[in-house]
Amino acid sequence: MASLSLPNNSLPTLLPTQSPKNPLPKALPIVSGSSQSQFHGLKFSHSPSLSNPNSYSSVKTAIFAKVNKGQAPPSFTLKDQDGKSVSLSKFKGKPVVVYFYPADETPGCTKQACAFRDSYEKFKKAGAEVVGISGDDPSSHKAFAKKYRLPFTLLADEGNKIRKDWGVPSDLFGTLPGRQTYVLDRNGVVQLIYNNQFQPEKHIDETLKLLQSL
Secondary structure, eight states, X not given: OOOOOOOGGGGGGGSOOSOOSSOOOOOOOOOOSEEEOSSTTOEEEOOGGGGSHHHHHHHHHHHHOOSOTTSOOOOOEXXXXXXXXXXXXXXXXXXXXXXXXXXXXXXXXXXXXXXXHHTHHHHHHTTOEXXXXXXXXXXXXXXXXXXXXXXXXXXXOTTSHHHHHHTOOOBTTTTBOOOXXXXXXXXXXXXXXXXXXXXXXXXHXXXXXXXXXX
């Protein structure tokens, strides 16, 4: 069988000599200073403090929060654990604690619900209502309330529309629905916002102190 041999100095001529038609783009410059955010028109600037892990959660909350202290949040009408429609306007004229939580029957959510249950008489004495909201359906809420003898309203935000309307921040890079509490005064204006993802029952006393001052 015949073989083809090439001179040693001919091999490089077989390789392409033209540059790629689409060379890799040059690295984009890093923009420093302040810039206008695309998140709800909030303005933020680069700061060395962002390298501090403890500052991350507060920055994340600020970026995603829609409802702020001193504002009246968007209204809603949702089904409760008995399948009845409940509107936020129903509570006008009295303080109300609205707390968003990830899901029924999870350990943190159960601790939080039971903490509200154990202090429920104090909330009633302060003239306040307690309302829990998650993406679970009414039947799940009913079983959850019955199992732990929860005396307050649980609302089904299926599809998490109200959570999005209120701008409740997610946790763990958006994989976990956030746990956040809002205290509204008699006029429906937010007086306290408390993010309590990892210590779900710890904020009860602080919430009660505020309610007693309203």
